Amino acid sequence: MTIWWMLPPRGIVSSVSRVALSVYVPLYIAVDAVLGIGSSILIHYREGLASSDRAGVDGAIQALFFDPSAIDWLDRGASIALEIGALAAALALWRDYGWRVSVPLAAAGYVLAQSHFPPFGAIAGLALGIAVWQYQVLTQRIGGQPSAPKPSMA
Secondary structure (H helix, E strand, C coil): CHHHHHCCCCCHHHHHHHHHHHHHHHHHHHHHHHHHHHHHHHHHHHHCCCHHHCHHHHHHHHHHHHCCCHHHHHHHHHHHHHHHHHHHHHHHHHHHHCHHHHHHHHHHHHHHHHCCCCCHHHHHHHHHHHHHHHHHHHHHHCCCCCCCCCCCCC
């Protein structure tokens, strides 16, 4: 939602970013629900079993996180959608805000699409924070509106 909030209201690249982010959100929620809720249920169920009966649940947890499945497709789709959404947003913001917003925003999208496990999530969060900080600074500097392109002297 932070990326969406920074997007210019018009433009093809902004629209591409919005579509990609609209794909990302439900895919990420699906992946997070299956992995987060599913693993929690399995772990709590496992705790109630005798040590000798845990092997099956251990295998299910292993399969949930490490074996190829439809979850991998959802996860990869979400990652690609986030990366497209962030890169398109970086392009859409470049003209009005320049590299100070666009480069960290693109970096955040790229890094987070690789993984959210340490150190990737922290690096992506830091990069997104820098992009938002610069967006706020530049927006205040120009009176709340993006700057208009300067006429050329040529």
